[in-house]
Amino acid sequence: MDDPFVIVGGDAAGMSAASKAKREDPDLEVIVFERGEWVSYAACGMPYHVKGTVEELEDLVAVTPEEFREQRDVDLRTGHEVVAIDREAKTVTVDADGDRFEQPYGTLLIGTGARAIEPPFDGVDLEGVFTLRSMDEADAIESYVTERDPETAAIVGGGYVGIEMAEALVERGVDVSIFEMLPRTLQPFGEETARTVEDHLRDQGVDLHLETAVQGFSGDDRVERVDLEDGSSPAELVVVGVGVAPSVELAEAAGIELGPTGAIATDEYGRTNAENVFAAGDCAEATNVVTGDPDHVPLALTANRAGRAIGTTVAGDPTPTGGTAGTAIVKAFDLGAARTGLVDSERAREAGFAPLSVTIEAPTRPHYYPGATDLAVTLVADRESERVLGASLVGEEGTKRIDTVATALHAELTVPELQNLDLAYAPPFSPVWDPILTAAKVLNGKLADD
Amino acid sequence: MDDPFVIVGGDAAGMSAASKAKREDPDLEVIVFERGEWVSYAACGMPYHVKGTVEELEDLVAVTPEEFREQRDVDLRTGHEVVAIDREAKTVTVDADGDRFEQPYGTLLIGTGARAIEPPFDGVDLEGVFTLRSMDEADAIESYVTERDPETAAIVGGGYVGIEMAEALVERGVDVSIFEMLPRTLQPFGEETARTVEDHLRDQGVDLHLETAVQGFSGDDRVERVDLEDGSSPAELVVVGVGVAPSVELAEAAGIELGPTGAIATDEYGRTNAENVFAAGDCAEATNVVTGDPDHVPLALTANRAGRAIGTTVAGDPTPTGGTAGTAIVKAFDLGAARTGLVDSERAREAGFAPLSVTIEAPTRPHYYPGATDLAVTLVADRESERVLGASLVGEEGTKRIDTVATALHAELTVPELQNLDLAYAPPFSPVWDPILTAAKVLNGKLADD
The missing domain is CATH 3.50.50.60 (FAD/NAD(P)-binding domain)
Known part of the structure; x- marks a missing residue:
């Protein structure tokens, strides 16, 4: 039997990879070492436990350790800390309950996450x-x-x-x-x-x-x-x-390369520079879809997606981990705020762009339909190519519209193209010109005058 | 002085064109003939007046005739019906209060709309x-x-x-x-x-x-x-x-070409086959961004956008009218339903595609966050190219997420690309995998097995 697929860290990236690899290749042995007791939990939900919205902490757990073990046939070992990687021998050293042992791996995934600074x-x-x-x-x-x-x-x-x-x-x-x-x-x-x-x-x-x-x-x-x-x-x-910093000590000690952001450098399949060693999640870099450069965006979707892709790759079907646009959304009392891509002019200039931006306020519904609130849209584009670089939204509702701009970033749309999108309109849902389109129209005018 | 920009019909397409042309070229004379008394009104809001949500019918008027005349300097003539177009003489025949007169035009826009069947x-x-x-x-x-x-x-x-x-x-x-x-x-x-x-x-x-x-x-x-x-x-x-049928009698009588849908055929700038004659809005065709073929989608945004683009073109800056994805959204009591692109398999096959579709149900928020409801996503793609062809959503909230797919259609994204979009996640707004991404994952799996 082949050496197993060993995963270090039982959170979003690790458990996504474990589940997906087992689903695609049930014969593959998959071992996950998690030093704590919690796995596969929604860290983003933690503030809502403190708030009281989420009564039981356990509610934040998407899949329990028992489910991983029994239903998904993943050899999940909580309370097991990986303390060293031997790239030559293709083993990891594991500490558990005062014992230490060596575990051989066929493929290794480092999903050690990030720690609060x-x-x-x-x-x-x-x-x-x-x-x-x-x-x-x-x-x-x-x-x-x-x-x-x-x-x-x-x-x-x-x-x-x-x-x-x-x-x-x-x-x-x-x-x-x-x-x-x-x-x-x-x-x-x-x-x-x-x-x-x-x-x-x-x-x-x-x-x-x-x-x-x-x-x-x-x-x-x-x-x-x-x-x-x-x-x-x-x-x-x-x-x-x-803020958080990627937990890279284990990788670094094994001579695995870090990227310019300080997180573990990976290729488009999540591979590190070490043979058969992948990295994903908050400890690893991902490619920024706007700049094309390595970026460190420690967010849940990036981790889940990369883990899932690596699980698929390890099971025999090479699958890119996908890039990041740095899309994020946050609730602040009665407001939502969202962002994607390059919003900050300075960062855009550092990436080689000549940013031009507008901020507009537009209602989320027509003036005559009750309940409309203003959504502020900041939209940023490159003066030369007119390519959309990023956006930020804030308002009482409608901030999930950031996804339209995130999609535009992945597709490298220009402002004239963004302006021409056929978005959904009906009075209960949107004005004729969605606020994103209104921002694109205004920015397009500014680009033309530029 | 040049002959004026004459517009037939004072609704979305016509008034958008008039306003935009005057803004870009204040010296241009712009005359709008509208046979009724209402201009620039939100037809989509009319059911909400009957419902009682919109108390005054006047609230549906975006810009009043006085505002067009006084603030935007548009020569708007309500109660004026254009009864004939003479392409050779470049004039239109106008009936008003029992009088008939000829009005020369430099450029003509036909925005006669559609009528209820x-x-x-x-x-x-x-x-x-x-x-x-x-x-x-x-x-x-x-x-x-x-x-x-x-x-x-x-x-x-x-x-x-x-x-x-x-x-x-x-x-x-x-x-x-x-x-x-x-x-x-x-x-x-x-x-x-x-x-x-x-x-x-x-x-x-x-x-x-x-x-x-x-x-x-x-x-x-x-x-x-x-x-x-x-x-x-x-x-x-x-x-x-x-349903509605395009009002094309005036154009047809002048020998202006209709397209395969029965609406007025236009090029990418909204030009008809007649010199200096444009058509836009519910009477005209637009290019379907998925099929690349002419389509008749009598919806407000298409009309507004085409009118605005033609106004810009007439003022000297040639601007494409943009395509349509047939994106639409409707409220049905407590549900929203939305669609974009090709949803119907038969229509997709007629357009030369080999459609494959899935329907999934996914929550609009994580299970642990209150208020999540299920959103059903039907996603359709072409088996060969894996290109996304269309989608339909239905649920109590979150149906505006159709915009993500509409954007993907404009950008001709494939299902693997859609699956890799970096969409916004935080518990109050979305699960880690947005329902659109979940649908893309499932459809991607089905394409792989196909």
Whole structure:
């Protein structure tokens, strides 16, 4: 019998690969080593457990370990940590319950994910200071809120985890402050969208501190304050959400190449530079469909898709992992904000484009049909080629329309082409000119005048 | 001074062209002849006036005649009917208030629209029998419901006008029957979507009669019954909505070529075969982006876009009118139904494709996030090229996702490409795999097995 398909990490990429490989080739032995106890869980749902929307943490689990083992015939071993890869011997070294053993592999998938970045703040080990890196941590925050009933919370970082946690904690009756080092929140969403979200956060009672560096946390036993450059702010609960970094130590130690983003470099099939070793998910790069360059977009769909493609490839049908447009959407209280492609002008210039952008506001339904709200659309294109580069949307409804632009990015459509899309119209659903088309019309006019 | 840009018909295509031409070339004289009194109104909103959602009929007017005249400097002449075109002399003959005059044109746009098809039913002239072809008729239906308070209504035709009117009349407390000659409603939406809508119509109390030919209407003075092959059905109000036919008499009499669909043939700029004569909107053909053939899709966006493009062209900047994917969306009580491209297998085969389709049901949000409903996605592709040919969606929410497939059709994406789109995911908005992606995955598997 051939050596098995061994997978390191039992989350989105790993479990998608395991399931798909077994489905396509039931004779293939598939072993997954997961160092924790949770597998295949919806990390993006964790803030909604804290908020109370998702009552049981277990509800976030898509497929249970038992289902993987019994129904999908995957040899899933939780509590097993892979500590080394031997590329020559084609083995991994596994620690479990104090034991250590070598496991040979025919093919290896590294799906080690990403970890929450933890800046070296003073007092980061105080009780009541959390990141949101794992199911256990989500559970711990939820319990802390229930048991300690904090009056104040500080969120460090104004990215989407920070904003989702702000919503969750306000819902739980906590006074929330957000501390963001940069001049604005939601960096990848562009200034126009970020400003709208920031105004809305303030309207919801969130105390938003931009360009504010946190020094650390202090308190007796438990956290009581966030310490700033000048002064401090009360915080009986702290959530640090300043981003994630790919977990690449295992790969790096085995001499597997990292890419320019610091994540594991892969080809279009998810292969690393090591023979029969793949990488996927938050630890790996993916190709940005706009720039054509390697990118690190640690999001769920990218991980699921790459895992699934690699599972198919390992089962004998070579399948590209697909690129990323960096499409993302976030709920911020009553608003949605979405983005895709290159929104930031500076990043677009770095990628060799000459960006031109517009921001328009258009209703999500005709003026005469009740319930229309304004959707702000920022659309970015290249002046020379007129190619669409990216977009950002913000509004109370309709932000899933970002998918139209994401599709346009994959197809490398120009603004005149985007403007000519035959999108769906009926009064209960859209104005005649969908807001995306209105933005394209305005940007097209600006390109013509340029 | 040059001869003016003359436009026949003051609705979507005509007024879009007039406005855009004046904006781009303020020196251009633009004359619009409209035989009625209403211009630039949202015909698609008319059922919602009958329903009561849109209180004032005037609310459906996007731009008033005064605004066109005063703010946009368009010489708009309502109550003026163009009765002939002289291509040699480059003039049109206009009737107004019993007077007749000749108007020279430099460029002519025919935007005569479409008229409701009125089968030669017995009793079609009885009081209480309506079509929904004009604002006046919408007003008349609304008044009739208010004044006569009918207990029963019959709708002839199960297309989207019929379904929207059913919803409107049920809301007004009327018992509604729909009579459809064919074995199903919503022909262009495909069988799966139509069946779901039909079940829902019945759940809402609509008495749905498929494969039922109406013979005529009878009653003393006012309509009281719909007469069928065997027997009759009470109906104190009748709305005939069996489709529209392009109004091409004026063009045809001038020797302007019609296309295979019976609408006016145009090139990619909306030009007819007559010198300096354009046609746009419900009277004209547009190119189907899937088949590449001329198509007749009498919908608002196609009309608005073609009018706008022709206005730009006439002002000196040649601009293609853009193709149509036949994208449409309709509300049926609590459901939305949407379609784009080629959904019907027979039509796909006629166009030279070898269609393969799947229908899947997927939730609009993850299972753990409240409020998810099922969206049924029918996706059709060509077996050989794997190109996406069309789709139909039905569900309580999320049907605007059809835009993703419409965009894919314009870009001629294949199913593997559709499957690899980076669409937006966060629990409040979508599952990790958007229902469109799930359908693409399943269809891709079926193509591989084929």
